[in-house]
């Protein structure tokens with residue numbers, strides 16, 4: 001009924017969406033420790049340790065050096081590429097005191113005021129943003 | 137006998153909880169969003185449901201990346217609001233209905249739905265924001281709640297058809313519970329939004345409204361919408377709308393629309409709200 005019986009075909013379609021990293025099992029595997037690290041920031045005592053020395057806190061987690069660099073640089077697109085999921089990563093920008101919309105804007109080519117204005121004007125149009133191959 | 141008397145669809149954006157908690161729900165930004173819920177607040181006060189089966193998703197609060205249940209039902213006595221990183225929301229604890237929850241869980245498993253059973257968990261904005269939207273700021277929530285958490289984060293998430301069928305099975309399960317209870321099913325999340333990547337901020341008013349149209353009447357069309365369509369048309373987080381299909385499935389063959397509201401934007405998200413009743 002959902003129209004899919006072949007997992008390969010199902011997953012392949014996800015790569016055709018512009019500017020989007022669908023959180024597949026492959027990403028969940030790659031980013032498991034990155035996401036668990038982010039999740040640890042839900043505890044106040046961990047947030048204190050993290051704020052005192054970010055690098056030392058990160059070094060207690062089995063992350064790749066690339067993942068650690070992406071976290072330290074707050075490069076959210078890179079974190080998504082390395083298996084992060086935005087709901088887990090949100091614990092990092094919440095700890096930084098940055099609202100969700102502002103964090104979203106850092107992943108686009110807009111400043112936060114520009115992004116906010118786009119949202120007030122009805123958001124990003126799906127026109128031309130649905131399919132890379134199809135261009136619609 | 138217990139019966140499902142109505143279904144409610146609603147977004148559950150965390151910022152709406154902040155607006156309620158900080159007394160901003162009447163300001164220029166939030167006012168138009170909350171105005172669309174006034175009808176429902178009066179209606180809920182009149183309906184006085186005993187129990188709400190509240191379909192939502194956990195946003196990395198109760199569940200971490202370790203265990204990912206596709207469908208999980210809360211069978212506990214009570215749930216605390218989760219600390220999502222800035223302290224728990226100042227809202228009452230959520231009281232469960234363990235008898236009905238266990239009855240539904242057992243019935244669903246016998247009906248081929250392999251449910252995960254949760255005894256203890258904290259509930260995040262996905263569950264508490266809809267309660268605030270429908271009931272305001274009481275000292276105690278006026279309903280008991282059966283949390284039904286759906287994985288809409290790690291793919292594959294359940295298909296729309298599976299969600300609808302789960303709703304149908306919940307309807308059968310509730311109907312076989314001996315106590316006389318007025319039960320509502322709420323489907324929460326959505327509507328269009330994308331919180332990640334260069335395409336962040338995507339909203340789709342036309343698609344969202346067509347989706348709401350499909351939930352009214354006797355159409356079965358929405359159950360066949362594939363994941364890729366939600367992703368392309370409504371953003372990566374728009375997939376939360378499959379949770380509305382559990383609510384729709386629980387209302388039986390045909391529905392009537394009692395109230396409908398749509399507003400853009402709330403932060404990154406399109407707000408949608410729908411109140412339906414079954415047509416017997």
Ligand SMILES: [Fe+2]
Nearest residue numbers: 262325326376
């Ligand atoms: Fe959500």
